[in-house]
Amino acid sequence: MSDHSSGLAHGYPYLFDRQALRAQLAVVDRIPGVAKPDPILKVSNMEREFGGLKAVDVRHLEVQRGAITALIGPNGAGKTTFFNLITGFDRPSASHSGPTGWEFNGRSLKHTGAATVARSGMVRTFQLTKVLSRMTVVDNMMLGAQDQPGEGFLLSFLRPVWGPRDKAIRERALELLQRFKLYEKKDDYAGSLSGGQRKLLEMARALMSNPSLVMLDEPMAGVNPALTQSLLDHVQELRDDGTTVLFVEHDMHMVRFISDWVVVMAEGRIVAEAPPAEVMKDQAVIDAYLGAHHDTDLGDDALLAEGESLDALVAQGAGQITRRGRGARQDG
Ligand SMILES: Nc1ncnc2c1ncn2[C@@H]1O[C@H](COP(=O)(O)OP(=O)(O)OP(=O)(O)O)[C@@H](O)[C@H]1O
Ligand SMILES: [Mg+2]
Numbered sequence: 001m002s003d004h005s006s007g008l009a010h011g012y013p014y015l016f017d018r019q020a021l022r023a024q025l026a027v028v029d030r031i032p033g034v035a036k037p038d039p040i041l042k043v044s045n046m047e048r049e050f051g052g053l054k055a056v057d058v059r060h061l062e063v064q065r066g067a068i069t070a071l072i073g074p075n076g077a078g079k080t081t082f083f084n085l086i087t088g089f090d091r092p093s094a095s096h097s098g099p100t101g102w103e104f105n106g107r108s109l110k111h112t113g114a115a116t117v118a119r120s121g122m123v124r125t126f127q128l129t130k131v132l133s134r135m136t137v138v139d140n141m142m143l144g145a146q147d148q149p150g151e152g153f154l155l156s157f158l159r160p161v162w163g164p165r166d167k168a169i170r171e172r173a174l175e176l177l178q179r180f181k182l183y184e185k186k187d188d189y190a191g192s193l194s195g196g197q198r199k200l201l202e203m204a205r206a207l208m209s210n211p212s213l214v215m216l217d218e219p220m221a222g223v224n225p226a227l228t229q230s231l232l233d234h235v236q237e238l239r240d241d242g243t244t245v246l247f248v249e250h251d252m253h254m255v256r257f258i259s260d261w262v263v264v265m266a267e268g269r270i271v272a273e274a275p276p277a278e279v280m281k282d283q284a285v286i287d288a289y290l291g292a293h294h295d296t297d298l299g300d301d302a303l304l305a306e307g308e309s310l311d312a313l314v315a316q317g318a319g320q321i322t323r324r325g326r327g328a329r330q331d332g
Helices: 018-026 079-086 114-119 137-144 164-179 195-209 225-240 252-258 283-292 301-305 309-315
Strands: 039-050 053-064 068-072 101-104 122-124 213-217 244-248 261-266 269-274
Touching: 018 053, 039 079, 039 244, 053 079, 053 244, 053 261, 053 269, 068 079, 068 225, 068 252, 079 213, 079 244, 114 122, 122 195, 137 164, 137 195, 164 195, 195 213, 195 225, 225 244, 225 252, 261 283, 269 283
Parallel strands: 068 244, 068 261, 122 213, 213 244
Antiparallel strands: 039 053, 039 101, 261 269
């Protein structure tokens, strides 16, 4: 258990009690941008424009400490861009609706770069994994203890030499590799891992710095079904250890199964927030998904007319539909 993440250290024993946590969230208003009982992250007036397109336009968002929050929305909704902004991998544009600000654990991150954000306890993984193929699995892990590897990371061409003082770091790396069932691969090049194993490695690496908030961008994408359950278990274990999790995911089954709260983004804005069982029935959410895929044959329209909502869509394979139109664009 980490210094950052220990629920007891924060004096919030409910972190270890999922029912109590959910009971707290159950009474939160279902209003986009609503205040949370105990937010670890607060974001206000965050905008990002690319050319004329407003990719992110978030008035206010709070993320509850100790919870698993899912950030969902159609392709191009701005989820990854939002992650990039709050973790210092991108900078917000000038806001038209009030002062931009975001606070993590009560500390402003407004002018903070990615490495400092990571050191302050907020760590993210990438939609397209950034494990360093030419390094071994364990060396990838040990880098996670230092800084987060960003884009164009030159170290991928170097082999780091670890000194004796890194023994403790190595021990932690091996312990996490055990937990993520990658121990047997520790001396293999990361490039030899399967897509799912890379996702696991990236998640394990994110934990090297003992974060209090882990942000996962599509942790399940490309993961072989055999690894799916262990990924779900890992995410829930994190929450049960007191780590806050914010994850982007298109797989509605995963969203329903593990999240305590769901935030929905469409065209850059937060359009709905609610517990998972309710959010799929929200008209704004149905509109956001249907609006984004108005060119798509969704099958039986009557299902929607009967208020079966996204659950019905998902049951019919909307998980596939939401992936249409995904470009080859490399993101942050
Ligand atoms: N670097 C960039 N330059 C120009 N436009 C960008 C850039 N990054 C993102 N965009 C645009 O911003 C919008 C939001 O993209 P973003 O990747 O954040 O969406 P997303 O919700 O993560 O989508 P997906 O579910 O497909 O990953 C899209 O219209 C995208 O094309
Ligand atoms: Mg994305």
